[in-house]
Amino acid sequence: MQSLDVISINIWHILISLINLVIIFLIMKKILFKPIKKVLSDRKKAIETQYADADKALADAEANKAVWENKLKDADEEADAIIKSATDKAKLRADKIVEDADKQAMEMTRRAKEQIVLERKKAEQEMKEEIIEVSTAIAEKMIEREVNPHDHRDIIDSFIGNIGSDDDGNL
Secondary structure: OHHHHHHOOOHHHHHHHHHHHHHHHHHHHHHHHHHHHHHHHHHHHHHHHHHHHHHHHHHHHHHHHHHHHHHHHHHHHHHHHHHHHHHHHHHHHHHHHHHHHHHHHHHHHHHHHHHHHHHHHHHHHHHHHHHHHHHHHHHHHHHOOOOOHHHHHHHHHHHHHHHHHHHOOOO
16 A cells, blocks of 8 residues: 555645745745836836937927928028029129110210211311312412412302202211
8 A cells, every 4th residue: 555655645745835835926926026026117117218218309300300491491592582682683783784885885876976077077178178279279270360369268168168058968
């Protein structure tokens, strides 16, 4: 029968083993479970803090992005305004240059016309003098005497004056 004792179940052993297990569990709970729970809680808080910091950093980044987008938009608007201003100034300057060129052209045309009038008067005067000299020479030859140049000049001037007044509109 000894062989049955070895295989047999002893309730007291089981009970002692269970009590032993409960005592070990309570000791482990007291010694290890609370510190582990505290470590896990601290770790959870640290992770939540990191998530909060990340969310804050993301919000800051979004705010900075909006600020920089506004600054970029303002810079674009300012650049457009500067370009428009420069274009307007260039157009005004070009208009002034054209206006000055027109004034200079008009002044040159006026001077040229004045020069033409002066040249015409000079040519008329030279023609009168040549006609007087030629007519005096012809008259002297014809009469074979010396004609008073002053009288002759008056006659020729009146004759040329009549011719000049008829031709003034045509020249």
